[in-house]
Amino acid sequence: xxxxxxxxxxxxDPILQTTDLTKxxxxxxxxxxxxxxxxxxxxxxxxxxxxxxxxTIAVVGESGCGKTTLARxxxxxxKPTSGDIVFDGKSIINGKTNSKLVYxxxxxxxxxxxSSLDPNIKVGDSIGEPLEGLMGWGKNEVKNAVEKxxxxxxxxxxSVDRLPGQLSGGQKQRVAIARAISPQPKLVILDExxxxxxxxxxxxxxxxxxxxxxxxxxxxxxxxxxxxxAEYLSDYMxxxxxxxxxxxxLTEEIMAKPRHPYTIALISSAPIANPWKRNLLQAEIRGEVxxxxxxxxxxxxxxxxxxxxGTCSTEIPKLLEVSPGHLVACHFVEKTT
Amino acid sequence: MTALDKVSLDIxxxxLLAVVGESGCGKSTLALxxIGLLPSPPARVLSGEIVFKGTDLIRLGQANMREYRGTQxxxxxxxxxxxxxxxxKVGDQIAEAIMVKRxxxxxxxVESDFMxxxxxxxxxxxxxxxxxxxxxISGELKDEIIASLKLVRIPDPDQVIERYPFELSGGMxxxxxxxxxxxxxxxxxxxxxxxxxxxVTTQAQVLKxxxxxxxxxxxxxxxxxxxxxxxxxxxDRVAVMYAGDVVEASNVFDLFSKPLxxxxxxxxxCLPTGSKSKVDLKPIPGSVPDLRSPIVGCKYVSRCPFVMxxxxxxxxxxxxxxxxxxxxxxxxxxxxxxxxxxx
Numbered sequence: 001x002x003x004x005x006x007x008x009x010x011x012x013d014p015i016l017q018t019t020d021l022t023k024x025x026x027x028x029x030x031x032x033x034x035x036x037x038x039x040x041x042x043x044x045x046x047x048x049x050x051x052x053x054x055x056t057i058a059v060v061g062e063s064g065c066g067k068t069t070l071a072r073x074x075x076x077x078x079k080p081t082s083g084d085i086v087f088d089g090k091s092i093i094n095g096k097t098n099s100k101l102v103y104x105x106x107x108x109x110x111x112x113x114x115s116s117l118d119p120n121i122k123v124g125d126s127i128g129e130p131l132e133g134l135m136g137w138g139k140n141e142v143k144n145a146v147e148k149x150x151x152x153x154x155x156x157x158x159s160v161d162r163l164p165g166q167l168s169g170g171q172k173q174r175v176a177i178a179r180a181i182s183p184q185p186k187l188v189i190l191d192e193x194x195x196x197x198x199x200x201x202x203x204x205x206x207x208x209x210x211x212x213x214x215x216x217x218x219x220x221x222x223x224x225x226x227x228x229x230a231e232y233l234s235d236y237m238x239x240x241x242x243x244x245x246x247x248x249x250l251t252e253e254i255m256a257k258p259r260h261p262y263t264i265a266l267i268s269s270a271p272i273a274n275p276w277k278r279n280l281l282q283a284e285i286r287g288e289v290x291x292x293x294x295x296x297x298x299x300x301x302x303x304x305x306x307x308x309x310g311t312c313s314t315e316i317p318k319l320l321e322v323s324p325g326h327l328v329a330c331h332f333v334e335k336t337t
Numbered sequence: 338m339t340a341l342d343k344v345s346l347d348i349x350x351x352x353l354l355a356v357v358g359e360s361g362c363g364k365s366t367l368a369l370x371x372i373g374l375l376p377s378p379p380a381r382v383l384s385g386e387i388v389f390k391g392t393d394l395i396r397l398g399q400a401n402m403r404e405y406r407g408t409q410x411x412x413x414x415x416x417x418x419x420x421x422x423x424x425x426k427v428g429d430q431i432a433e434a435i436m437v438k439r440x441x442x443x444x445x446x447v448e449s450d451f452m453x454x455x456x457x458x459x460x461x462x463x464x465x466x467x468x469x470x471x472x473x474i475s476g477e478l479k480d481e482i483i484a485s486l487k488l489v490r491i492p493d494p495d496q497v498i499e500r501y502p503f504e505l506s507g508g509m510x511x512x513x514x515x516x517x518x519x520x521x522x523x524x525x526x527x528x529x530x531x532x533x534x535x536x537v538t539t540q541a542q543v544l545k546x547x548x549x550x551x552x553x554x555x556x557x558x559x560x561x562x563x564x565x566x567x568x569x570x571x572x573d574r575v576a577v578m579y580a581g582d583v584v585e586a587s588n589v590f591d592l593f594s595k596p597l598x599x600x601x602x603x604x605x606x607c608l609p610t611g612s613k614s615k616v617d618l619k620p621i622p623g624s625v626p627d628l629r630s631p632i633v634g635c636k637y638v639s640r641c642p643f644v645m646x647x648x649x650x651x652x653x654x655x656x657x658x659x660x661x662x663x664x665x666x667x668x669x670x671x672x673x674x675x676x677x678x679x680x
Binding site (some may be wrong): 062063168170174198199200201202203204206207210226227228229231232251252255265266268269270271272273274275276278279280281283285286288289 | 360473538564565566569570593606608612619650
């Protein structure tokens, strides 16, 4: 059941595309700094995905699955080991890229507003200072932009002269959002934007994010471990497990009919606020996320998977389409229907 | 500052009571008060009582409280890494817990300096031959440790007891904390955000385990959580706290189907329970009041959509308005009404 609105969304242009994106971090074992036997944490291990213009994609997964590294790589905060990122029609990895343009058009909001705002810098400067460099604006233009973005996130104008310490957690996150939207970005990466907040504040921020998306025609990439938040905010969903993308598709479709065994486990482990539907106590998932240094061979989920067979521990499954726009990386996807 | 303001709650035997509330509402203070771990000073219990199996724990005194803490009332904290000692093997730490229980029951000989070390401050030179250093765990004690680890479904328990806490994952550590707590067969287990630091799949495993063990060990659980969805999944009864008050308490089904207190209603409409096209979140306006200055009436006044004149004059009493459903609000209950404003 697809509503026509979503079909038109699908025909939109991509705002960002990654191809075989990998990011390995070298780890050193033992004390010998010249040791040749280098090992790597495969934080992001060949991720290809698309973010469509004006939509929200939620990247979900548990801690250590590489979702934050993926976001940081896309935001050019770390260099990918290999692979390509095409942002707004241009590759931002290969060839000459104006990184300033990328930093302007691609903004990021972090989990903890406590540490993403300088405690000694006034809110107005926190928002305004980057604009001078990114947009090349003068004092007056910056001042106007700061006022406008404060109004957009629902903060009083006198907060310009406040220090972050004088604000509550929710207000601080609003400042972080104001800072992200002020250079009129095209894509905003939201890295766990509400997980440090209380339920009532989380609802305020979620609503604000939806409103801003409408007003500024933003695309969002939402990184979260909270399935309920992902379901609420996103149009598309990408499920990551141990550095790999295991499922990608419309949120509605995945929530209603998850196909990868890991997605099934993840969704059934997420607590629902409905005492008549106690899914949590029925959830069947054993074991824990494998080490990213020595992942199990084949499909990384095979030691925990109820459907695993011989091929699963030898061959890495490819991300294949099971229905239009719905991709799953599993050898035995037919078993989960 | 009043962190807890005349909180009245009861936990029945073999029941899981979840206390939910936002940060700063006093839910952790409540847990610490029950187990007698409030840092005093600065904290002081000004009035009230905590009756556990007929004994008032507040007036018990530290020395006698020690007999209850750990053995009768056990506690699990949020961050398992900081509640396990990093320099001792997991098996030794569980052994210690079991030894303490035995000594309290008075039917075991415990190495004198081992007990000395746990109960008094002894100069390091004198504890060199203490229990953990000199004895390898073996025999019946080892069996008991392994049995308690098996109970919480730790794979390869005989290897895990030789490990240090840092070698284990968060979920394993929290399960070891549960194993330690339940090895005491406590009548009450206080769990303060036991799964907040864990991943969702691990959280599901740990909560499921806690729920199963509750029936096996016959214990009551006080679960402190900020996550309404978690409370809703595992609790028998739920108490909602706001700014140091319990504003509503009822069985989980009533609370979610017909919440009475406006704060509970507000909290429930804040939960994302579907996609944005279907669910409209209604955030609670405003923010939690500053508890450093005393508040006369109901503390929810500034955010409540149904606020009346009486609300800011006198604090509504926490009363049972329906069967097993208590609420502190002038909108409900005859004892609080007829509403002064209506006269």
